[in-house]
Amino acid sequence: MMHSPILVTGAAGFIGFHTIMHLIQHGATQVIGLDNINDYYDVGLKYARLEKLAAFKDAFHFEKVDIADKEALDALFKKYQPKRVIHLAAQAGVRYSIEHPQAYIDSNLIGFMNILEAVRHHQIEHLTYASSSSVYGANTKLPFSTLDQTDTPVSLYAATKKSNEALAFSYSTMYQIPMTGLRFFTVYGPYGRPDMAYFKFTQSLYANKPITVYNNGNMMRDFTYIDDIVRGVVASAMHIPETKIFGQYKTPHMIYNIGHNHPENLGEMIEMLEDLTGKTAQKDYQPMQTGDVLSTYADITEITRDLGFVPQTSLREGLQNFVEWYKAYYGVV
Secondary structure (H helix, E strand, O other): OOOOOOOEEOOOOOOHHHHHHHHOOOOOOOOEEEEOOOOOOOHHHHHHHHHHHHHOOOEEEEEEEEOOOOOHHHHHHHOOOOOOEEEOOOOOOOOHHHHHHHHHHHHHHHHHHHHHHHHHHHOOOOOEEEHHHHHHHHOOEEEEEEOOOOOOOHHHHHHHHHHHHHHHHHHHHHHHEEEEEEEEEEEOOOOOOOOOHHHHHHHHHHHHOOOOEEHHHHOEEEEHHHHHHHHHHHHHHHOOOOOOOEOOOOOOOEEEEEEOOOEEEEHHHHHHHHHOOOOOOOOOEOOOOOOOOOOEEEEEEHHHHOOOOOOOOHHHHHHHHHHHHHHHHHHHO
């Protein structure tokens, strides 16, 4: 495990929090966490994550910084001089982007550009950054392969993530900085995001309120448990990608799908939650939402080949872990 400084952005977020926990528990001695703690969802949950990380005060250092603030970000890089960066900070959510587009421009475009510039000027050994399965957009060929075209994003969120990949590729090529992009597929688990369907369904089940089900539940998602995701994130961060040749250009840039490689029907996921909570869902059926896609399914050939990534957690096991955490965290009897 690395003993030189590692910077993780989005430290108070779902994946960032678990990534930092994994790094420290596996021997990292200096992890810097960055987050602006925005109010996209319950900030209490974000502070609860940071409180758990604060127990590792010798290894973990937190800075409240917005990546859209270039001067503050540059100051942080100068202060800590990280060698590797795991960039997970972003404005998340497909539906939120319809009503709050500027938040995605500020964080996912301006903020990402600031990260690239900081990485360029501070001799970073490797940048690992979050992309999304959303980049596949209107693509109908399953499973989604990193060789597939991604020119049809159907949400602003997806378009910003597609832009991140293009910007990273150009910077990696121009400045020969190793970079790895990770296309996440429906990440879930304890301390998860309250805007995600499984979390909202669980809340509604325990509150005896109806759950909103889009497209009659006839959607497939490649649900990927957080512990599996984190193993892939850390393995990616520790693995410098091979340089590829594109004509006269050399590019040390790689894109991986990181998913479970086993899509599940949304209706079946609801049945599992009903069983695990002992509750029966009252379903409010609604048509497909703007920006949603019918199916996601990750081809993980490359990340398995290069990093040995093999998901180990079934959806039922992962949901059981989540429900147990939810009951303990919210005091549900």
